[in-house]
Amino acid sequence: MKKVYLAGQPNEYDGKWKDEFKKIPGFDFYDWEIHSNQASPETFFPDDLKGIYASDIMVANPSLKPSEATWIEVGVFYRNNVQNPGDFCKNLIIIWKEERNPKWSIEFVRKVGVVVDTFERAAEELNKFK
Numbered sequence: 001m002k003k004v005y006l007a008g009q010p011n012e013y014d015g016k017w018k019d020e021f022k023k024i025p026g027f028d029f030y031d032w033e034i035h036s037n038q039a040s041p042e043t044f045f046p047d048d049l050k051g052i053y054a055s056d057i058m059v060a061n062p063s064l065k066p067s068e069a070t071w072i073e074v075g076v077f078y079r080n081n082v083q084n085p086g087d088f089c090k091n092l093i094i095i096w097k098e099e100r101n102p103k104w105s106i107e108f109v110r111k112v113g114v115v116v117d118t119f120e121r122a123a124e125e126l127n128k129f130k
Contacts, residue, residue, distance in 0.1 A: 007073040008061030061095045
């Protein structure tokens with residue numbers, strides 16, 4: 001069973017988005033809100049990284065709020081899933097909402113992995129790994 005790391009905004013900020021993904025059968029999901037000890041950076045940072053290293057696929061939702069931690073998670077996953085810098089990572093699905101800013105950065109993000117604009121499209125891309 002493929003392991004999927006759900007990176008990005010907490011459910012409280014983006015409508016329980018991770019709960020919807022967890023309903024997709026055939027995958028083992030790692031949700032940092034549940035599976036990492038979130039008590040402090042000394043606990044959640046290494047726990048999150050262990051989840052990323054153990055995952056085959058990442059679905060990242062940087063949403064519209066500041067997402068520094070999400071981009072660190074994306075970078076770690078990307079580095080561990082490509083041969084060479086600049087390679088495209090087909091196992092990385094990034095949900096980029098149309099209203100997200102800055103607009104210029106989307107061109108950079110598209111070079112990294114699969115970019116979609118809705119949760120539904122991300123679920124479709126994830127189902128391709130079955």
